[in-house]
Each structure stands twice: as structure tokens, then as C-alpha cells.
Amino acid sequence: MSATPSPRIGIIGTGAIGGFYGLMLARAGFDVHFLLRSEYVAVAERGLRLNSAVHGALTLANVQAYCNAADMPPCDWLLVGAKSTSNAELAPLIAQAAAPDAKVVLLQNGLAVEEGLRPLLPDSLHLLGGLCYICVHRAGPGIIEHQSLGSVNLAYHSGPASDAEAQLAIAEAGAALFKEAGLDSTAMPNLAQARWQKLVWNVPYNGLSVVLNAGTTALMGHGETRALILAIMKEVIQGAVACGHAIPEVFADKLLANTDRMPDYLPSMYHDFVEKRPLELRYIYAEPLAAAERAGIELPRIRALAQQLAFIDTHNLG
Numbered sequence: 001m002s003a004t005p006s007p008r009i010g011i012i013g014t015g016a017i018g019g020f021y022g023l024m025l026a027r028a029g030f031d032v033h034f035l036l037r038s039e040y041v042a043v044a045e046r047g048l049r050l051n052s053a054v055h056g057a058l059t060l061a062n063v064q065a066y067c068n069a070a071d072m073p074p075c076d077w078l079l080v081g082a083k084s085t086s087n088a089e090l091a092p093l094i095a096q097a098a099a100p101d102a103k104v105v106l107l108q109n110g111l112a113v114e115e116g117l118r119p120l121l122p123d124s125l126h127l128l129g130g131l132c133y134i135c136v137h138r139a140g141p142g143i144i145e146h147q148s149l150g151s152v153n154l155a156y157h158s159g160p161a162s163d164a165e166a167q168l169a170i171a172e173a174g175a176a177l178f179k180e181a182g183l184d185s186t187a188m189p190n191l192a193q194a195r196w197q198k199l200v201w202n203v204p205y206n207g208l209s210v211v212l213n214a215g216t217t218a219l220m221g222h223g224e225t226r227a228l229i230l231a232i233m234k235e236v237i238q239g240a241v242a243c244g245h246a247i248p249e250v251f252a253d254k255l256l257a258n259t260d261r262m263p264d265y266l267p268s269m270y271h272d273f274v275e276k277r278p279l280e281l282r283y284i285y286a287e288p289l290a291a292a293e294r295a296g297i298e299l300p301r302i303r304a305l306a307q308q309l310a311f312i313d314t315h316n317l318g
């Protein structure tokens with residue numbers, strides 16, 4: 001009996017998230033191929049370096065690095081680690097790097113990211129969402145700082161697997177890859193539910209870190225801002241519930257307590273603001289607001305935050 005061949009994994013966008021998960025999978029023995037853009041030369045020459053508060057200092061010396069997706073071998077799993085703002089331009093690259101029945105996993109924050117990308121991908125590809133619970137950022141070309149956490153939850157969105165059992169089996173196969181790399185990973189039955197749940201954290205902290213120019217410790221240490229964070233979290237929960245995804249109100253208190261235990265953290269949107277990159281406003285703000293509106297409710301605090309972020313985004317881009 002022949003052993004099942006190890007799947008080939010492609011990383012589309014090797015930044016903080018793509019670099020972290022790709023490096024961990026490669027160190028676990030998987031055949032991982034990394035698509036890069038601005039950091040291609042640095043990574044091809046010097047490899048990827050991870051400074052992790054959890055796993056220590058790790059290096060991946062001989063990185064299978066590419067600056068052109070057409071040069072990548074056909075990959076069975078494609079992990080998309082680029083920002084959701086570039087998904088339209090990534091679609092043809094994903095199709096180029098994909099094996100015929102590849103599983104494409106969007107490791108991105110927000111709601112309905114898969115709905116945005118799906119029409120741009122071949123029907124033969126499976127599409128999944130991956131919710132990363134982790135604090136990582138880039139500290140230089142090919143250098144990733146990992147402050148805490150690291151789990152990733154996967155759920156099936158669309159593609160050739162039509163029944164719920166087959167879809168869950170694919171999400172479980174994806175979770176098994178991460179587990180083999182020593183990371184917590186769970187297959188979830190409902191992607192929209194999982195995405196709303198993650199937004200309870202990202203909607204307040206990502207946006208407020210930019211508007212108030214502050215990390216989590218300062219935000220949490222200011223009484224009125226802490227109350228605002230809680231109120232925004234509760235609005236996200238109201239939106240989720242209106243859309244049919246039950247999240248208990250105490251979930252917000254639990255997230256506040258978890259954030260108190262985290263090291264001071266600047267969300268990825270803050271780094272985009274500082275680096276003058278487009279902010280992920282469509283999927284973290286506009287899509288949840290639109291979904292809530294369709295379900296008949298208005299979320300005024302989130303709307304006001306999104307309006308301020310839209311102003312900042314417009315003036316921040318060169």
C-alpha cells in the first residue's frame with residue numbers, strides 16, 4: 001500500500017501571516033513554495049527569519065521563493081497571506097499556482113472576502129476561509145515578529161465539494177496540516193459565523209488603533225475608550241445575530257479579558273496606515289455594515305468609525 005503523498009503548499013503573499021505559517025509548515029517538513037513581491041530578493045538570498053515569543057528564534061534558510069506565480073509548481077493548498085485589498089489582482093496568480101483541484105485558503109480578516117474572490121477563480125478550485133488568531137508583523141525584509149497566539153480555524157466556502165460532510169472533511173484536512181506544524185487548528189462548520197466571531201475583535205481594535213494612533217494597552221487603559229471598545233463589540237454581535245449567527249453578549253467581555261492578557265499589540269491595519277498602504281475597509285467594515293443593513297439594523301458606532309477610517313485612508317495614500 002503506497003503512502004499518501006505529502007501535499008505541496010503555496011503561499012500567495014509572504015508577509016507576516018504568510019511568512020509565519022509558511023515557515024512553520026516548511027519546518028514541519030512540508031514542501032512549501034513562497035510567492036513574494038518587494039521582499040523577493042532579500043528572502044531568496046537570506047531566507048525567512050521568525051522572532052517568536054512562543055517558538056523562539058527560527059530560520060528557514062533555503063526558501064523556495066518566487067516573484068512570478070507562473071514559475072511556481074502546481075500547489076495542492078494555496079494559503080493567501082496578502083491583504084484583502086489586493087484580492088482582485090491576486091486571482092490570476094492563484095489560478096496560475098493552483099493544481100487542478102487545489103484548495104485555496106484566504107487567511108484574511110473580514111466578512112465576505114470569499115464572495116469577492118469566488119467569481120474570479122476557476123470553478124474547479126475549492127475555496128476556504130482561514131481565521132488566524134495571532135499577533136505577528138513584519139520587522140524588515142523576510143523578518144517576522146511573533147508576539148503571541150497562533151491558531152487558525154478553517155471553514156469551507158465553495159467549490160466542487162457540494163455536501164456538508166465533504167466540505168467539513170476538506171476543512172479538517174487543512175486543519176491537520178497546521179496541527180502537524182504544531183499549531184492549534186479547528187475545522188469550523190460555518191464560515192460566516194466564524195468570520196463574524198473574529199470581527200468582534202477586529203472591528204473595534206483595528207480601526208481605533210488607526211484613528212487614535214494607539215496600541216491595545218493604551219486603548220484598554222483609557223476608561224472611555226475601553227467602554228467604546230465594548231460598545232462596538234456589542235454592535236458587531238448585534239450584526240451577527242441579525243444575520244442569523246448566534247454569538248452570546250458575554251463573548252465581548254471574554255475578548256476584553258483576553259486582550260488585557262495580550263502584550264501591547266498594534267493590529268495589522270495600524271501597520272498599513274503607517275506604511276501608507278490601503279486599509280482593509282471593505283471586508284472589515286463595509287461588508288459587515290451592509291450585511292447588517294440588509295438584515296434590517298443599523299450599527300451607528302461602527303458606521304462612524306468606518307466613515308473616519310475612509311477619510312484617513314483617502315488622505316493617507318500618496
Ligand SMILES: NC(=O)C1=CN([C@@H]2O[C@H](COP(=O)(O)OP(=O)(O)OC[C@H]3O[C@@H](n4cnc5c(N)ncnc54)[C@H](OP(=O)(O)O)[C@@H]3O)[C@@H](O)[C@H]2O)C=CC1
Pocket residue numbers: 012013014015016017018035036037038039081082083084086089090107108109132133134135136137138268280
Ligand atoms: N498580522 C496579523 O497579526 C494578522 C493579520 N491578519 C490578516 O491577515 C492578512 C495578511 O496580513 P499581514 O500578514 O499582516 O500583511 P502583510 O502586509 O505583512 O503581508 C502581506 C504580504 O502580501 C504581499 N503581496 C501583496 N500583493 C502581492 C502580490 N501581488 N504578489 C506577491 N505578494 C503580494 C505583500 O508584499 P509587499 O511587501 O510587496 O507588499 C506582503 O508580503 C490580512 O487580511 C490581515 O487582516 C489576521 C490575523 C492576524
Ligand SMILES: CC(C)(CO)C(=O)C(=O)O
Pocket residue numbers: 109132133134135149201202265267268
Ligand atoms: C489580535 C488577534 C489575535 C485577535 O484575535 C488577531 O488575530 C488579529 O489581529 O486579527
